[in-house]
Amino acid sequence: MTIYKDQKAIQLTPELREYLLESSVREAPVLQKLREHTATMPEKDMQVLPEQGQFMGMLTKILQPKNILEIGTYTGYSALCMSLAAPNAKVTILDVNVEWTKIAEKYWSEAGVRDRIDLILAPALESLKNLSGKSFDLIFIDADKKNYPIYYQECLNLLSETGVMLIDNVLWNGRVIDPNYTDTLTKVIRNLNETIKNDSRVDICMLPIGDGLTMIRKNGSGGGTRTPDTRIMIPI
Numbered sequence: 354m355t356i357y358k359d360q361k362a363i364q365l366t367p368e369l370r371e372y373l374l375e376s377s378v379r380e381a382p383v384l385q386k387l388r389e390h391t392a393t394m395p396e397k398d399m400q401v402l403p404e405q406g407q408f409m410g411m412l413t414k415i416l417q418p419k420n421i422l423e424i425g426t427y428t429g430y431s432a433l434c435m436s437l438a439a440p441n442a443k444v445t446i447l448d449v450n451v452e453w454t455k456i457a458e459k460y461w462s463e464a465g466v467r468d469r470i471d472l473i474l475a476p477a478l479e480s481l482k483n484l485s486g487k488s489f490d491l492i493f494i495d496a497d498k499k500n501y502p503i504y505y506q507e508c509l510n511l512l513s514e515t516g517v518m519l520i521d522n523v524l525w526n527g528r529v530i531d532p533n534y535t536d537t538l539t540k541v542i543r544n545l546n547e548t549i550k551n552d553s554r555v556d557i558c559m560l561p562i563g564d565g566l567t568m569i570r571k572n573g574s575g576g577g578t579r580t581p582d583t584r585i586m587i588p589i
């Protein structure tokens with residue numbers, strides 16, 4: 354582990370993040386309106402950051418998913434980023450909050466994507482059971498953290514062979530490395546990160562964007578890194 358410490362990664366200061374935003378974020382007007390609306394709400398910090406939304410939009414364009422699943426939509430920003438980037442995809446959204454998802458629906462309608470979105474208002478644990486047997490090419494998990502370990506396992510079953518799963522808040526505002534935090538949610542996130550790291554079924558990548566985002570794909574989905582390439586083992 355210590356060898357990693359010698360390699361320097363950039364620290365994203367507020368000023369540098371400002372630069373990053375100014376020089377790369379191109380937010381569609383409807384996304385900007387939704388973000389400005391959400392900024393007036395007390396729970397505004399639940400929304401994904403614009404640079405993360407843009408990353409998710411880019412990933413969606415690359416993957417061209419037919420079916421997208423999101424757990425936890427709040428006012429619908431991340432769902433809108435993905436929906437706009439995949440004009441033919443069917444999007445399934447799981448949430449429990451009527452008030453917040455009404456706002457989401459308003460902006461999804463304004464963006465012309467509402468008719469492709471199936472909003473299921475029920476606890477995600479319940480809804481996931483009903484989705485059993487379905488397949489999704491892109492899954493974003495961003496709801497109640499205590500159930501993250503179950504969402505991870507259930508969503509792995511729902512993930513298509515070449516699909517990508519994204520899990521948000523994996524750095525948990527830095528608490529993952531702070532020993533002073535021994536609360537249940539911090540432990541859940543730490544344990545899940547460890548479980549995923551040790552799960553030989555998947556390829557992973559943890560990105561320091563927003564509050565930390567882990568990307569997951571099944572490692573049999575082509576170009577996997579776990580099977581040794583025997584060609585490079587032949588002595589020459």
Ligand SMILES: C[S@@+](CC[C@H](N)C(=O)[O-])C[C@H]1O[C@@H](n2cnc3c(N)ncnc32)[C@H](O)[C@@H]1O
Nearest residue numbers: 399400401425426427431448450476477496497
């Ligand atoms: C962090 S917010 C999602 C933010 C959203 N992805 C965005 O881009 O703005 C979490 C959401 O999870 C929802 N939620 C909480 N518990 C849930 C549960 N048991 N099942 C489904 N959704 C739940 C909340 O209502 C809330 O809208």
